[in-house]
Amino acid sequence: xxxxxxxKWAGNKFQIVEKIKAILPPGKRLIEPFVGSGAVFLNTHYAxxxxxxxxxxxxxxxxxxxxxxxxFIEFCRLLFxxxxxxxxxxxxxxxxxxxxxxxxxxxxxxxxxxxxxxxxLCRYNSRGGFNTPFGRYKKPYFPEKEMLFFLDKAPKAVFAxxxxxxxxxxxxxxxxxxxxxxxxxxxxxxxxTSYSAQGFxxxxxxxxxxxxYKLAATGITVLVSNHATDFTLKAYKTARIxxxxxxxxxxxxxxxxxxxxxxxxxxxxxxxxxxxxxHSQNGDDDNQNG
Numbered sequence: 001x002x003x004x005x006x007x008k009w010a011g012n013k014f015q016i017v018e019k020i021k022a023i024l025p026p027g028k029r030l031i032e033p034f035v036g037s038g039a040v041f042l043n044t045h046y047a048x049x050x051x052x053x054x055x056x057x058x059x060x061x062x063x064x065x066x067x068x069x070x071x072f073i074e075f076c077r078l079l080f081x082x083x084x085x086x087x088x089x090x091x092x093x094x095x096x097x098x099x100x101x102x103x104x105x106x107x108x109x110x111x112x113x114x115x116x117x118x119x120x121l122c123r124y125n126s127r128g129g130f131n132t133p134f135g136r137y138k139k140p141y142f143p144e145k146e147m148l149f150f151l152d153k154a155p156k157a158v159f160a161x162x163x164x165x166x167x168x169x170x171x172x173x174x175x176x177x178x179x180x181x182x183x184x185x186x187x188x189x190x191x192x193t194s195y196s197a198q199g200f201x202x203x204x205x206x207x208x209x210x211x212x213y214k215l216a217a218t219g220i221t222v223l224v225s226n227h228a229t230d231f232t233l234k235a236y237k238t239a240r241i242x243x244x245x246x247x248x249x250x251x252x253x254x255x256x257x258x259x260x261x262x263x264x265x266x267x268x269x270x271x272x273x274x275x276x277x278x279h280s281q282n283g284d285d286d287n288q289n290g
Contacts, residue, residue, distance in 0.1 A: 005037035006146035007111070008120025013039040013180060013225070016246060016262075020178065023242065023266055025221050027176035033164035034180045038062075042153055050170065052162040055122070057110050057130070059161045064107040065147065066154040073147050075104070079112040080142040090116055090134040098129045115140040164204075168211045177215065177222040181208055184227050186260065202231070209235040216267035228263040236265035238272060 004014055013020060017039055024030075024040075029048040032041060035058075041049050053059055065072050083089060090113075097109040114120055117132040125131045160167075164179070171177055182200040205226075212222040216238075226232045228243050245259040 003042045003149050004146050005039050005042060006143035006150055007037045007114050009037035009039075010119075010121060011180065011183060012037050014043075016244065017043045019242075019244065019264065020223065020225070023223055023264060024176055024178060025268075027221075028174045029176070031167065031171055031175050031177045032180070033162070033167040033177075034182075035059075035062075035159070036180060038150065040178050040180070041157065042150065046176070047156065049157040050160070050167070050175075051157055052160045052164075052167045054161065054163055056161050057106065058122070059159050060103055061107040061110045062150075062154075062157075062159040064104055065151060066157070066159065068104070069151055070148075072104070072108070073144060073151075076108045076111045076147075077142055077144070079108060080115070080140060084112070085116065085137070085140060087134045087136075094130060094132075111143075115143070164208060165211065168215060171215055171220050173219055175220055177212075177220060179208060179212065179222060179224045181205065181224070181226065184229050184232055186227055186229065205232070206235060212265075212267040213238055213272070216269055216272055219269050221269075222267040224265045224267070226263055226265070228261040232263055232265075236263065236267075239265035239267045240271045241265055 002014060002017055005012060013036075020040055021044060024044065027046060029050060030041065030044060030046040031050045032038075033052050035041065035051040035053045038051065041051055051062075068075075079093070084093065093109055094113060097106060097113060100106050100109070113130065113132065114122065116135055116137065118135040120135075121132045123130070123132045164181070168177065181204070184202075184205060208224065212224055215222050224236065224239070226236075233241070242264040244262055244264065246262045247259055
């Protein structure tokens with residue numbers, strides 16, 4: 001049985017979580033530097049989970065839910081009323097979300113905006129303001145059941161705000177790492193990297209691949225997901241590659257919600273030995289041919 005996250009999320013791994021589980025090895029602790037909606041955490045069974053993201057609003061929501069439980073769920077429910085399902089109310093509440101310092105209220109508003117906003121996008125402007133437009137849904141779904149399941153799993157998790165580089169520095173023998181970074185865009189108009197005010201560009205993508213390689217060299221397995229592009233396949237050349245087609249549900253254009261080619265790249269000690277052997281063999285061949 002697969003368990004859905006309570007948040008809508010671009011790139012949500014719910015569709016392919018069974019493929020991910022089949023690749024992830026056993027271990028004591030799962031580390032996710034880009035936890036997002038938490039689909040992998042929710043559907044795996046590690047004894048411990050260290051889950052981070054550089055989106056402070058997201059992590060604050062998870063921490064408030066983890067701490068307050070059912071009382072916070074009931075607080076969120078108060079926002080899911082018909083009078084709040086209109087553009088005027090949405091933009092007023094969005095403004096309140098961007099200005100309030102009340103972390104409990106901000107967390108509840110995050111759930112509201114996620115379910116009432118356009119396509120469930122989590123998008124910020126350059127000033128760090130949440131700017132997803134109103135979604136115009138007939139009756140937005142209140143995810144009580146999904147929040148309760150998240151709450152049931154929460155005692156095994158530590159949630160923290162953090163840059164992926166800092167998170168990966170904390171990995172130790174026995175840990176398993178799953179990285180689901182903002183994807184490399186397939187085109188100039190398909191760029192969904194603004195899940196936080198900081199953004200995520202090619203240099204960050206390169207840094208992640210290098211860190212995954214270094215962790216694998218110390219015996220810590222790292223699985224990375226991304227779009228399958230020339231750039232990512234080159235960046236992940238030392239990993240074991242699995243390609244798959246994934247249905248796209250969040251896009252600015254309904255006509256573009258087709259299947260996208262994605263990659264699951266497994267960085268492991270065994271794979272590095274294999275890649276090194278292939279490289280050595282190719283080098284020998286080159287010498288012979290020279």
